[in-house]
Amino acid sequence: MTNPQSNTTLKILAEKLGLSKGTISKALKDSHEISVATKNKVITAARELNYVPNHFASGLKSRKSNTIAVIVPEIVDSFFSLAIKGIEAETQKKGFHINIYLTNDEKAKEEEIIKVISDGRVDGILISICSETNSNDHLQKLIDYNIPLVFFDRAAEKIETGKVVTDDFQAGYIASNHLIAQGCKKVCFLSISESLSILQKRTEGFVQALLENNIKNPERNIFQISTEKAKCVKTIKLLLTDPENRPDGIVISVELLTIPIYNACKELNISMPGDLKVVCFSNLPYADLLSPSLSTITQPAFEIGKQAAGLLCNRIEKGTDIRFEKIICPSRLDIRGSSHH
């Protein structure tokens, strides 16, 4: 991470800002002699020039704001709220504050948030990307500008930085196999995005399980559901009443489809687990108390958050090279009443 152009850049910065090279050097080393305002000015300009200060390379402490941004699609979701608990547990220990930003799963909002917080107000970023993300230029820019970044759960595969995820392929495979083992003949998979890599992997696990059980054309059993409430309910009801294709087993790949499925079953008088068996990717603390209780792929949400925060803190405080770090925290299947008599 050293930069051969350091000295040249230092000179350019000095000229651009009308400050001495000494002042700039001190500002970049977070010296107490330099005012916060000047430091911010220097760091912002340095980032614009894609300058890598030496103290990053040499592993010196480089905190400025003691603040870490956590960007998530949603907080009305037990995975994200629990992952944030894990992030907090780790960052609090290390003396960082966290700021939470919501993208509402919209790419434009994700880009805007990243633009706003790239001004030096945070020391690093933890992000779970939105499902709309196809181009990742805004994320690559953070790397180019040397802003510490770690992905948790929903990662942009091609960006070279730390990632903490679960074993999504394996989890999709286990959930689907479980339903087949319970006697389901027609297992479907409900997703909300074809581009999000974690959902792609869960889908691949589903496909693999069906193929291994000699079920042909498993792709036909994959449904993309809109997250817009009215559309979502409509699609689910159509699926559950389709005379040709009515499923007797469903893998729900995102928690937010749980309530629509339960409500549709009530309304259509479909008994769970008799007529329909269900497993959902969910960390819902109420899974045990639902009627019937909900079988889940339980993700290690707290652990994922904690590990991701740990990577980021090492990057910020010690300059650790995390470009190729990938931590996989395995999920587990919790069998409950919705898939088992």
Next chain:
Amino acid sequence: MTNPQSNTTLKILAEKLGLSKGTISKALKDSHEISVATKNKVITAARELNYVPNHFASGLKSRKSNTIAVIVPEIVDSFFSLAIKGIEAETQKKGFHINIYLTNDEKAKEEEIIKVISDGRVDGILISICSETNSNDHLQKLIDYNIPLVFFDRAAEKIETGKVVTDDFQAGYIASNHLIAQGCKKVCFLSISESLSILQKRTEGFVQALLENNIKNPERNIFQISTEKAKCVKTIKLLLTDPENRPDGIVISVELLTIPIYNACKELNISMPGDLKVVCFSNLPYADLLSPSLSTITQPAFEIGKQAAGLLCNRIEKGTDIRFEKIICPSRLDIRGSSHH
């Protein structure tokens, strides 16, 4: 909100910062001629001197960061996550970003967060205070420094600024009356704090309902439960197995006690609603799907967030005097299986 000392303060600021009075005046008016760094320096110094810029008084737009801080005790709670949705709906319309900060219901953390964000990085603050809050000096300071502040749900009564709350007394009264009407002879009230004003009011509503039904010493039926998991479960089990005082009706004043109550009933073989009837203050989207479904005092969480954000935006953008604004959004009782056959 005009400040008779404006001119004097302008002079002091100019001397202190080594800038001209014109520059300071422009910085305080958010002029494009002045750099962000200088503006921040001026505004920080102005706040230290408790200086009220004229553009606040004259109602000019005074945005600096386009960012609003939202401080909440917790996000693993359906009330707060829904209130944040309401805040987002309103702030997004007005072009503000929101930053969410968690206090984990700890006063020291609340104080620290407020200290960190009082540096001008946000244009205003929406807060639901933690239950530990007894002294409110840190909040009064925000008012003294002219930082726009609005309380939602959990308010510090004595601080003169906008408050958006629900009718907690009435809600506590209705919930308790409902259980008595269902035939409960021994109704208890579970709380987690004696100092938090919303819980005090819910408790007063409970007391009023019992007194009106000629139940003596209702105070004896109020229990303070620890939020620490092991202690919480222990106290609830003791209460539900007490041979002398076993309740046949419980008003749960905070959502986080729901799971421990349901689990204790399962474990102790107490049938709901047969042996025990329960109403909980909760916005849980899963209330309908629990076994039995959960009767709730449903708070207008989204509306509370939206109204609070509206007040704050008016204060920031138009300088509206919100010192004595109080908006009360009423809650409603949703009767379900946990309190009714």
